[in-house]
Amino acid sequence: MVDRLIKFFFFGNIFVALLAVALSLEATIQLALPFNSTAYYLILFSATLAYYTYAYTKIIAKPSYAMDPRTYWYATHRKFTYRSLRLSIIICALLLTYIIVSNFNALLKLPLFYWSIIVVIILTGLLYYGLVPGSFIKLNTRNTGLFKSFVIGFVWACCVNLLPLVMLKIEQQVIPDDWFLVGWLFLKTFMFCTVNAIIFDIKDYAADANKQLKTFVVQFGLRNTIFRILIPLLLIGVVAMIFFAKHRHFGLVPLVINICPFALSLVVAYSMHKRQNILYYLIVIDGLLLVKAVCGITALYYVN
Numbered sequence: 001m002v003d004r005l006i007k008f009f010f011f012g013n014i015f016v017a018l019l020a021v022a023l024s025l026e027a028t029i030q031l032a033l034p035f036n037s038t039a040y041y042l043i044l045f046s047a048t049l050a051y052y053t054y055a056y057t058k059i060i061a062k063p064s065y066a067m068d069p070r071t072y073w074y075a076t077h078r079k080f081t082y083r084s085l086r087l088s089i090i091i092c093a094l095l096l097t098y099i100i101v102s103n104f105n106a107l108l109k110l111p112l113f114y115w116s117i118i119v120v121i122i123l124t125g126l127l128y129y130g131l132v133p134g135s136f137i138k139l140n141t142r143n144t145g146l147f148k149s150f151v152i153g154f155v156w157a158c159c160v161n162l163l164p165l166v167m168l169k170i171e172q173q174v175i176p177d178d179w180f181l182v183g184w185l186f187l188k189t190f191m192f193c194t195v196n197a198i199i200f201d202i203k204d205y206a207a208d209a210n211k212q213l214k215t216f217v218v219q220f221g222l223r224n225t226i227f228r229i230l231i232p233l234l235l236i237g238v239v240a241m242i243f244f245a246k247h248r249h250f251g252l253v254p255l256v257i258n259i260c261p262f263a264l265s266l267v268v269a270y271s272m273h274k275r276q277n278i279l280y281y282l283i284v285i286d287g288l289l290l291v292k293a294v295c296g297i298t299a300l301y302y303v304n
Contacts, residue, residue, distance in 0.1 A: 006279070007073055007279075010279060010282040010283060010286075011069075011070050011073045011074070011282070012053075012080075012084065013048070013049050013052040013053055014049070015282065015283075015286060016048060016049075016052055016286055017044075017045045017046075017048040017049040017052075018045070018290075019048075019286060019289045019290055019293070020044050020045065020048040020156075020159060020160060021041050021044055021045055022289070022290055022293040022294075023156070023160035023161075023189065023289060023292070023293050024036070024041070024044060024159075024160045024163075024164050025293065025297070026160075026292070026293040026296040026297050027160055027161045027164060027185055027189070027296075028164055029296075029297050029300060030181070030185060030296055030297075030300055031176050031178070031181060031182065031185070033164075033165075033168060033174060033176060034168065034172060034174060036164050036167050036168060036171070037099075037167070037171055039095045039098060039099055040099070040164070040167045040171070042091065042095055043091075043092050043095045043096060043099075044159065044163075046088040046089075046091040046092045046095075047088070047092050048159075049084065049088045050084075050085055050088035050089050050092065051125065053081060053084055053085045053088065054085060056071065056074040056081055057081055057082060057085060068278075069278045069279075070278050070282075099167075099170070099171070102171075103170050103171055106169075106170045106171070106173070107170060110166075110169065110170060111169075114165075114166045114169055114170075117158065117162050117163070117165075117166050118163075118166060120158065121155065121158045121159060121162075121163060124151065124154060124155050124158070125155055127151075128151060128152075128155065148197070148201070148215060149194050149195075149197035149198045149201060149215070149216065150194050152193060152194065152197040153189075153190045153191065153192075153193035153194030153195075153196075153197055154190055154194075156189065156190075156193040157186050157187075157189040157190035157193060158186075160189060161182070161185050161186045161189050162182075162186060165182070184244060188237070188240075188241075189292075191233065191236075191237055192237065192261065192262075192265070192288075192289075192292055193289070194233075195230060195233050195234060195237075195265060195269075196265070196285060196286070196288055196289060198215075198216050198217075198225065198229065198230060199230060199265070199268065199269055199272060199285050200281060200285055200286075201215045201216060201217050202217050202222065202225070202272050203276075203278065203281045216229055222272070222273060223273065226269055226270065226272055226273060230265075230269040230272075231266060231269060231270070234262050234265050234266050234269065235266075237262050238259055238262045238263075241255070241258055241259055241262065242255065242259075245258065248303075250299070250303055251302065251303070253299075253302045254299035254300070254302045254303045255299075257295050257298055257299040257302070258295060258296065258299045260291065260295050261288060261291045261292040261295050264288060264291060265288055268284060268285060268288065
């Protein structure tokens with residue numbers, strides 16, 4: 001029973017949807033802004049759930065459990081997969097309709113800058129699955145190899161750092177006072193989620209190699225990806241965090257707390273030279289995003 005619940009929670013993308021909400025809350029708290037509406041957080045949760053479930057509705061053959069436990073789980077629970085996707089889309093549509101109707105005048109007056117954020121997020125998200133009509137843009141960023149991880153990092157940073165600002169402007173007419181901090185938090189999330197995606201690609205090394213998808217680990221090999229890409233990127237993040245903390249006069253305690261997610265990512269990246277179980281990737285690697293959110297919120301307490 002416990003094993004089934006664990007697989008439902010992690011294989012079914014419940015955890016990753018909660019991560020989106022947690023990172024969004026982190027950004028809002030760090031910017032000292034009011035929280036978004038409950039409707040928005042439900043949309044974010046449901047949209048993330050649908051976004052990550054969609055890929056598994058295209059399963060054709062049922063692999064063996066030993067070969068791909070997650071795909072095997074989805075192939076075994078096809079009805080649940082389709083129901084989950086439909087329910088998530090319906091919830092998003094209903095709540096989005098509610099927000100549009102409730103804030104119609106605010107939407108009409110929304111500055112172009114905020115509309116551009118919405119368009120970029122939607123377009124990038126659709127391009128990841130190649131859902132934009134080929135007559136408009138013939139591109140599937142999920143199959144772009146080296147750029148795949150950066151696309152994932154960019155979408156996550158937009159959704160958890162910029163989209164909450166758009167919704168605050170629409171629903172509460174609130175704008176941030178410190179756009180420099182907004183930019184820094186966006187870059188921090190972008191870099192961290194990109195590194196997280198590169199680490200996660202190690203799981204798909206064999207499948208990506210067979211599909212000739214030139215991800216970092218396929219292109220450069222496992223050892224080079226860990227020691228020449230992941231570790232240097234994380235060290236750059238640590239150094240950047242130190243300079244930012246010094247510029248903002250954060251003090252030692254909040255600096256150490258903010259560095260914790262980077263340090264743990266270094267440990268996880270180093271551990272990737274050994275093949276791990278699928279749940280290790282889903283719990284530990286995705287769990288780094290939860291650690292980032294918790295540390296970001298906790299560090300702010302000491303700053304204040």
